[in-house]
Amino acid sequence: MPWRTSAPRVLIRQLREVMARPDDSQARLNRIVKLIAANMVAEVSSIYVCHGDGSLELFATEGLRQEAVHKTRLARSEGLVGLIAERGQPISLRHAQSHPAFSYKPETGEESYRSFLGVPILRGGRALGVLTVQNAIEREYEQDEVEALQTTAMVLAEVLASGAMLNGALGPDPKRALSQTVEGATLSDGIALGHVVFHEPRIAITRLVSDDPARETARLEEALGELKQSLDGLLTHAELSRAGAHRDILEAYRMFANDQGWAKRLKESIAAGLTAEAAVERVHVDMRVKIAGGGPSSDRFLHDLDDLANRMQRILAGRSGTAASGELPKDAIVVARHMGAAELLDYDRERLRGVIIEDCGHSSHVAIVARALGVAAIGQTHGLFDMVEPNNPVVLDAEAGKLHIRPSLEVIKAFADKVRARSKRQAQYERLRDVPAVTQDKVRVSLLMNAGLTMDLQQFRDSGADGIGLYRTELQFMIASTYPTIAQQAQAYGAVLDAAEDRPVTFRALDVGGDKILPYLNHQHEENPALGWRAIRMSLDRPGLFRTQIRAMLKAARGRTLRVMAPFITDVAECRQAKALIEREMERLSKIGEPAPERVQFGAMIEVPSVVWQLPELLPLVDFISIGSNDLLQFFYAADRENPRVSARFDALSPASMRMLKTIVDQADAHGKPATVCGEMAGKPLEAMALVGLGFRSLSMAPASLGPVKAMLLSLNARHLAAALKTMVDAGEPELRRKLNEYCAANDVNIPRKDAVIAEAPAPREGEPSVSVH
Numbered sequence: 001m002p003w004r005t006s007a008p009r010v011l012i013r014q015l016r017e018v019m020a021r022p023d024d025s026q027a028r029l030n031r032i033v034k035l036i037a038a039n040m041v042a043e044v045s046s047i048y049v050c051h052g053d054g055s056l057e058l059f060a061t062e063g064l065r066q067e068a069v070h071k072t073r074l075a076r077s078e079g080l081v082g083l084i085a086e087r088g089q090p091i092s093l094r095h096a097q098s099h100p101a102f103s104y105k106p107e108t109g110e111e112s113y114r115s116f117l118g119v120p121i122l123r124g125g126r127a128l129g130v131l132t133v134q135n136a137i138e139r140e141y142e143q144d145e146v147e148a149l150q151t152t153a154m155v156l157a158e159v160l161a162s163g164a165m166l167n168g169a170l171g172p173d174p175k176r177a178l179s180q181t182v183e184g185a186t187l188s189d190g191i192a193l194g195h196v197v198f199h200e201p202r203i204a205i206t207r208l209v210s211d212d213p214a215r216e217t218a219r220l221e222e223a224l225g226e227l228k229q230s231l232d233g234l235l236t237h238a239e240l241s242r243a244g245a246h247r248d249i250l251e252a253y254r255m256f257a258n259d260q261g262w263a264k265r266l267k268e269s270i271a272a273g274l275t276a277e278a279a280v281e282r283v284h285v286d287m288r289v290k291i292a293g294g295g296p297s298s299d300r301f302l303h304d305l306d307d308l309a310n311r312m313q314r315i316l317a318g319r320s321g322t323a324a325s326g327e328l329p330k331d332a333i334v335v336a337r338h339m340g341a342a343e344l345l346d347y348d349r350e351r352l353r354g355v356i357i358e359d360c361g362h363s364s365h366v367a368i369v370a371r372a373l374g375v376a377a378i379g380q381t382h383g384l385f386d387m388v389e390p391n392n393p394v395v396l397d398a399e400a401g402k403l404h405i406r407p408s409l410e411v412i413k414a415f416a417d418k419v420r421a422r423s424k425r426q427a428q429y430e431r432l433r434d435v436p437a438v439t440q441d442k443v444r445v446s447l448l449m450n451a452g453l454t455m456d457l458q459q460f461r462d463s464g465a466d467g468i469g470l471y472r473t474e475l476q477f478m479i480a481s482t483y484p485t486i487a488q489q490a491q492a493y494g495a496v497l498d499a500a501e502d503r504p505v506t507f508r509a510l511d512v513g514g515d516k517i518l519p520y521l522n523h524q525h526e527e528n529p530a531l532g533w534r535a536i537r538m539s540l541d542r543p544g545l546f547r548t549q550i551r552a553m554l555k556a557a558r559g560r561t562l563r564v565m566a567p568f569i570t571d572v573a574e575c576r577q578a579k580a581l582i583e584r585e586m587e588r589l590s591k592i593g594e595p596a597p598e599r600v601q602f603g604a605m606i607e608v609p610s611v612v613w614q615l616p617e618l619l620p621l622v623d624f625i626s627i628g629s630n631d632l633l634q635f636f637y638a639a640d641r642e643n644p645r646v647s648a649r650f651d652a653l654s655p656a657s658m659r660m661l662k663t664i665v666d667q668a669d670a671h672g673k674p675a676t677v678c679g680e681m682a683g684k685p686l687e688a689m690a691l692v693g694l695g696f697r698s699l700s701m702a703p704a705s706l707g708p709v710k711a712m713l714l715s716l717n718a719r720h721l722a723a724a725l726k727t728m729v730d731a732g733e734p735e736l737r738r739k740l741n742e743y744c745a746a747n748d749v750n751i752p753r754k755d756a757v758i759a760e761a762p763a764p765r766e767g768e769p770s771v772s773v774h
C-alpha cells in the first residue's frame with residue numbers, strides 16, 4: 001500500500017516524540033523500529049549500525065528475533081545490508097533471497113520474509129548504518145515508499161550521529177580520521193603548517209524536522225529566489241563573472257537552481273516533515289548518490305551540486321560571504337574549489353598561511369596573486385573535499401605540490417627536515433642577493449621582479465632585483481571598491497618609483513576585462529571574455545580611463561623616467577593609438593607648464609600570436625617589448641590558462657613555442673629593442689634557462705623565483721646551452737623538457753629539484769589517532 005505524502009510527516013512527528021522521552025538508548029531504538037514498521041505496513045523493520053572497520057551490527061529490530069540484536073554482524077560489504085552501506089544507495093527487492101548478495105543469518109529468522117527495502121543512513125556523504133523494512137509477501141516497494149524511508153533515515157542519521165545511544169559503536173569515519181596525502185600542482189612555492197578553513201564555509205544543520213510545512217515552504221521559496229538572484233547577479237556583472245571555468249560553473253549552478261524537478265523534490269521533502277535546510281540536505285544526498293561513480297565528469301557535477309547545496313544552506317542560515325569575512329584561525333590554510341584573485345586579497349595576510357584551490361592552473365590570476373603575496377598554494381587536488389574537514393591540521397608542502405592531511409608524527413618530523421633544508425637554500429639565495437646574475441661565460445642577464453601591490457615594495461627592497469619588469473597596475477583597481485582617483489593612482493605609482501630609487505620600473509597600463517573584472521565598472525556579459533573586450537581594447541574604446549591613468553603616471557614620474565607598456569596588443573594600429581594618447585598627455589603637460597618626466601619610454605606587450613607577425617612594423621614604434629608568455633601561450637596553444645583541465649595539456653618547453661619565442665627575440669635584437677619575458681615561465685629555472693638559451697637577456701618574475709633563477713644562471717654556460725638547444729629545437733625534439741633536464745645534470749646546471757626530502761605519509765593504519773600540529 002503506497003504512502004500518501006503526509007504519511008512520512010506523521011512518522012517524523014512520532015519519531016520526535018520518541019526522541020523527547022527519557023528512555024535509555026536501546027528502548028528508544030526499539031520504539032523507533034516499531035514505529036517505522038507500523039507506518040510502513042511492514043512486518044519487519046531493523047536498524048544496522050556501521051562500526052569503524054566497516055562491519056554492520058544489528059542494533060534494533062521489530063519483527064526479526066530479538067536474540068539476534070547485537071549478535072548479528074555483517075562484515076564490510078557483506079549481504080544486502082553491507083551492499084547498501086557500501087554503495088550508499090537504496091535496494092528494493094521483491095524476493096530478497098534470490099539476490100546474489102543475500103547473506104542468510106539463521107539467528108534472525110528472516111527466512112519467512114521475502115520482499116526487502118533497505119536505505120543507507122547517510123550523514124555528510126558517509127553511511128552511518130542501514131535502515132530496512134521487510135514483508136512476508138512478495139511485493140514491489142513504490143518510489144514514494146523508498147523516498148519516505150530515506151527521509152526517515154535522514155532523521156535517524158542525526159539521532160545516530162549524536163552518538164548518545166551507540167555506546168561508542170560508531171567508529172571514526174576511516175576516511176576522515178587517518179593521515180592522508182593529496183597531490184596537486186604547485187601554484188605558489190612555500191611550506192605552511194596550519195588548520196583548514198573552507199573558503200565557502202559549510203553550514204551544520206541543527207534543526208531537521210518541522211511541524212509547519214507552510215512556513216518551511218515559504219522559507220524555501222524565499223531562499224530559492226535569493227539563490228537565483230545572486231547567481232544571475234554573479235553572471236552579469238559582479239567580480240566572480242570570470243572567464244572559462246568560473247563562468248561554466250556559475251552557469252551550471254544556474255541551471256540547477258532553475259530546475260523545476262529540484263524545487264519539486266525539495267517541497268516534497270518539506271511536506272514529509274523536514275525543515276527547509278533538511279530538505280536541501282536530503283535531496284542533495286540523494287542526487288549525489290545517483291550521480292556518484294560516473295568518472296571525472298560526474299565528479300565535476302558533484303562539486304557543483306555540493307556548492308549549490310552549500311550556497312542554499314548559507315542563504316537559509318542567513319550567512320553570506322566567504323571565510324575571509326569571518327573569524328580566521330591564526331594559521332589558516334584556506335581550501336576552495338575555485339577562487340578569484342580579488343577574493344584571495346580579502347584574506348587577512350597575517351593569518352593566511354596557505355591556499356589550496358581545486359580548480360586552478362599555474363598561470364591563473366589567483367595563482368599569480370598568491371605568489372605576489374608569498375602565500376604557499378597548490379591547485380588541482382582531486383577529491384580533496386571528501387578527505388578534509390574544517391579545522392583539520394595540515395601540512396601544505398607547496399614545493400612538492402602535496403597536502404598532508406592530519407599528518408602523522410613521521411611526516412611532521414620529515415617536514416621539519418624539509419623546512420631546515422629549505423631555509424638553508426633560502427640562506428644560499430640570500431647570499432646571492434647582491435651577486436650580479438652573470439653566467440659562467442660572462443653573459444649578464446637582468447633579473448627583474450613582477451609586482452602590483454604596495455606590499456610588494458618591501459620585498460622589492462630586499463630582493464636584489466635589477467628593477468620591476470612588470471608592475472600590474474590593475475591589482476590596485478581590483479582591490480578598490482571604487483575607481484581610484486588620479487591622486488590615489490599617482491600616489492601609488494610614486495611610491496613604487498621611490499622604492500625603486502634608480503632601478504627601472506615598467507608599469508603596465510590597465511589590463512582589465514577577460515578574467516579581471518572591476519566590480520564598479522559596468523561590464524557586459526561576454527561568451528568568451530578571454531577573447532573579448534579587455535586590456536588595450538577597452539582602453540582605446542574608453543580613452544578617458546586610459547588617459548586618466550597615464551596622467552597619474554606622468555605626475556608620479558616627474559623629473560624621472562617613466563616606462564609604460566600597453567597590454568594585449570593584437571594589431572600594430574592599437575600600438576600607434578596608445579602611443580598617440582600618451583604623447584597627447586605629454587603635450588598637455590607642456591602646454592599647461594607642469595613638470596613632466598625626464599623621459600618616457602613606451603613598450604608593447606607581446607601576448608597575442610598575431611603581433612609576432614607584425615614585429616617589423618611594431619618594433620620601430622616602441623622602446624622595448626615585454627613578452628606576456630601566459631597569454632601568448634594560451635592563445636598559441638588555444639588552451640585556457642585558467643582551466644587546469646586544458647592548461648596542462650601543452651608544455652611551454654616544446655619546439656613550437658621555442659621557435660616562436662626565438663623569432664621574437666631575434667627580431668627585437670635586430671631592431672636594437674630590449675625584450676623581457678615577464679610571464680610565469682620566466683620564473684621557473686628550467687624555462688628561464690631555455691629563454692636565455694634562445695637569446696633573452698632580461699627576465700621578470702615573482703620575488704621568490706629570483707634566487708633559484710639566479711643560482712641557475714651562475715652555473716650556466718649560456719653559449720654552450722644555446723647551441724645544444726638549437727640542435728634540439730631544429731630536430732623538433734618531442735621530449736624537450738626531459739632533454740633539458742638531462743642537459744642540466746650533465747653540465748652541472750643548478751636547477752633545484754622538487755626533492756622528496758619529506759617522507760611519504762605512512763600507510764594508514766586502522767583507528768590511528770590523528771595528530772595535531774601546533
Ligand code: PEP
Pocket residue numbers: 368470472511607627628629630631632678679680
Ligand atoms: C602574461 O600574460 O604573461 C602576463 C604577464 O600578463 P598577465 O599574467 O597579467 O595576464
Ligand code: MG
Pocket residue numbers: 567607628630631
Ligand atoms: Mg597577460
